Amino acid sequence: AQKITQTQPGMFVQEKEAVTLDCTYDTSDPSYGLFWYKQPSSGEMIFLIYQGSYDQQNATEGRYSLNFQKARKSANLVISASQLGDSAMYFCAMREYNQGGKLIFGQGTELSVKP
């Protein structure tokens, strides 16, 4: 069974608008972490934001915020005021603490920002 699911293979957004990238997860471990990474065409993995399973508040990092709905097991990434440089692949990932710290990635969403 897929542990991390991203159902949007590709998304388009107009420059300066906000966009939400979906991510759902499946785990029975009460202690876990959720991550979002950006991968531009160069291939490097750029860490964007992190949410711990025990965190009470949604994580925010500049233009990025994570809409964490624990009961629904979703961890959507919201990018506000999209910029052309935001065009990239975006991956949601999960780390379960009883699994040795390894990150498991979703399928990814390719975001294209239109001028």
Add this chain to the structure above:
Amino acid sequence: GAVVSQHPSWVICKSGTSVKIECRSLDFQATTMFWYRQFPKQSLMLMATSNEGSKATYEQGVEKDKFLINHASLTLSTLTVTSAHPEDSSFYICSARSQQATGGYEQYFGPGTRLTVT
């Protein structure tokens, strides 16, 4: 922030030869390193987890005799693709976890190595 380097950044080799990829943590000690492979337009697939001084743990379906991983020190892990074939052509990415990691997001990725087997 912490830096992880990979060498080489790209390599072309002939079918049947072996290729070694190095992953180094430059300014921190990494007790655990992870190796991923990524095909074009696909996700990162975890291949194995290596801990310094012990044998790597391979994910299901990954041939440990083909993908040899050595984590000889707290700053260096190597992945050797033995008897490479065209289907091994891929983007290989390493990730290193800090010794001081208490959770959170103390995990850093290398820039990746693009392997092409002809």
